[in-house]
Amino acid sequence: MDKRSITVIVVLLLCVIAGMPAAAQTLDVCATCHANATCDDKSDGSGKVCNCKYGFVGNGRTFCQDKDECQIGAIKICGQHTTCHNTHGSYYCTCLAGYSPSNNMANFIPNDGTHCQDTDECTTTEICGKGGQCKNLDGSFECSCHPGYRVHNGVEPFHPYKDKASCKVVDCGQPTSVEDAVLLSITGTTYGGVAMFVCDEGFVWRGGENSSVCGADGVWRGLTMVCEAKCGPVPLLANSEVVWHNRSVVIHRCVNGYHSWRGSSASMCGSSGVWQKATLTCIERKPPINHLFVLNEKCVHWKAEKYEEDTEVYTVTYIGYRDYQRSFHDRRKQSLSSKADQLEVCLNLLPVTNYSISITALSAKFTATLTTNTSLPVPPAPVVYYREFETPVPTLRLRRSANTLDPISLYQVFVLPVEGIMVFDCSSPGSPDPSSKSKSSSKYIAAQIHVTQVGTEMNFTVGDGLSYGGFYNAPLENGRDYYIILRAVSQWKAALKSSCVLWAKVRGTSYVLKISLLSAAASVGLVALVTLGRYSLTWFFKKT
Structure with a gap:
């Protein structure tokens, strides 16, 4: 029954009591007290009254219910480190684990000052075990x-x-x-x-x-x-x-x-109490072939690590390939035997080629490898048949041999009108003038021909009015003197080398010609053959 119902009952009872006749008021009040109540004298002496016992709450007559003392909290009613336990009409307290009551009673009510105090577990022998x-x-x-x-x-x-x-x-x-x-x-x-x-x-x-x-x-x-x-x-x-x-x-x-070079590896304690020390010599262990390098793109050098008296047999294998010539493959091998510790083998390496060079020491079963790239050299000038012509459409001849640089080489035909003192630089680009077909007074390129398109011999007619390799072969003017120069050019990536040769002269009025040829080689054939390479040569032609 809840508190609201109890209140209603109390009010109804009071109303009934108030309406009763005076005779009913003479009843014995104590007889009406609840079982969990006591009958006590009123404080003013006017009669008796029913009061619920300690641990109960109610009106003392019709109901007295148990009071839960623990609901206000264990700490408030029992003290620190406690647990509160409610009973019918009363309660009792116990201590938490690790604590014990001061009166040594497991259950207590703190109205006598009993409280929970710390338990010293360390008083128990070997509570932590041995050690x-x-x-x-x-x-x-x-x-x-x-x-x-x-x-x-x-x-x-x-x-x-x-x-x-x-x-x-x-x-x-x-x-x-x-x-x-x-x-x-x-x-x-x-x-x-x-x-x-x-x-x-x-x-x-x-x-x-x-x-x-x-x-x-x-x-x-x-x-x-x-x-x-x-x-x-x-x-x-x-x-x-x-x-x-x-x-x-x-x-x-x-x-x-390190490895042993020579000598004994044992030290002995002599009868005199002195060590007879071992004579072992340890030297740094190095590869049988080291310090490998190529000098001047020709000779391979290396240092041999071996016993001085030993003869070693070496095999030198070199393989070459070219980025611009996929079909090219240069594979060769050489052998030698030597007791020397510094060795050199000179190889005929081809230009503009990527080489892998391997040297094997046969007895040591050791191979060392290095790579090297050969550079672009000055291309060889062909053999020309120098002549002097009086016709404005001269036909010139040359003869050449196949060369490994042919895939990256070409021939250029320069026409130089003779005008006073002239200078020709073999490395100059020239004035192509292939499309305007105008007759310039300066030198110009009349033709450009890839070497792979040329056989062992070639005839070329200057001034035929045709185009060669995108360059216009303009007709020569009558009455003017010209020098015809053939330039051989090899180029791969950023490298370019050239050589020049004087091919012919077309007669007219004679002047002095000064030709400066850079990076060229010179040769003379038949009447006059001048090859111009990496250096400059000067020809002076006087009037006859």
């Missing part, structure tokens, strides 16, 4: 391990019930010795254990501590004794290490990166 040490906390405790013990299944600090962790004794295991020492005795392998050592037979104790102690971290420490052979410290050799020794013999070997 553990306890630390009390407010309402709890925690454990850690004593020196010589380490936590198992957890980390410090730990709670043995919550974390399931424990302390286990530290065991250092068998002690490790130092060089040339042996174990004499040991008290144990756990924390604090002591191991004693002595020098092995044939060795003497020169200093340091001869005992080792097992530490709290599980590591043996303290052993520093030095044992030396009767002949003294083991002899050391440059660039070597000791691979085995006893009291009288030491075996040496070269360290990584």
Whole structure:
């Protein structure tokens, strides 16, 4: 029944009582009190009244219900670190885990001053287990391990019930010795254990501590004794290490990166107590072929690493290819044998070619490889048949041989009108004038012909009015003197080289001609043949 229903009943009862005749008021009030109420005298002495007992609430007559004291909170009614428990007409308090009541009663009511105080769990023997040490906390405790013990299944600090962790004794295991020492005795392998050592037979104790102690971290420490052979410290050799020794013999070997050159690898302890030192010599290990390079695009040089008295057989293989000539393939091989440590092999490498050069030392079974690119040389000028003509349409002849540069080479025919002192630069581009067909007084290119289109011989007519390679072969003017120059040009990517040759003269009035030919070669054939290459030559022609 809720409070609202109880209130309605109380009001109805009061109304009934108020309407009753005076005779009813003589009833025994105490007889009407509720079972959980007491009948008490009114404070003014006017009669009796029904009051609910302690732990109940109501009007004392028709109802008295249980009062839940715990609803106001355990701390307020029971105090700190408590739990409140309501009962019919009363309540009681208990302490939380880690705390105990001051009156040592499990259940209490704090009206007598009883309260919950911290329980010191550390008073319980070995609550943390063997090797553990306890630390009390407010309402709890925690454990850690004593020196010589380490936590198992957890980390410090730990709670043995919550974390399931424990302390286990530290065991250092068998002690490790130092060089040339042996174990004499040991008290144990756990924390604090002591191991004693002595020098092995044939060795003497020169200093340091001869005992080792097992530490709290599980590591043996303290052993520093030095044992030396009767002949003294083991002899050391440059660039070597000791691979085995006893009291009288030491075996040496070269360290990584070095190899033995000559000499004995054993040091012996003599009867006089002096080491007879090994004579082993260790030298730096290098490839059998190193310092490989190509000089002047002709000769390959390398350094040989071997025993001086040995003869090595080498095979030199070189393969060439060209980016501009896919069908080109130059593969050749040479062999030689030598005792020298500095070697050179000169190769006939072709120009404008990418080469891969491999050198194999047969006995060492070692191959070294390098790559090199040859450069673009000055192209060879063809053999021309120089003549002087009096016709404005002269036909000129040349003869040539096939060359590996033919795919990137061409011939240009220059026409130079003779006008006083003239200068011709073999590297100049010239005045093409292929489309205007105008007759310029300066030099111009009359034709451009790819070398691959030329056979072993070629005839060319100057001034025939045709176009060759996009250049107009303009007719020559009557009554004027001309020099005809043939230029050979080779070009690959940004590199360009050329050479020039004087091919013919068309007669007219004689003047002085000065021709400066850069990067050209000169040759003379028949009447007069001048080849102009990387250098300049000057011809002076006087009037006859």
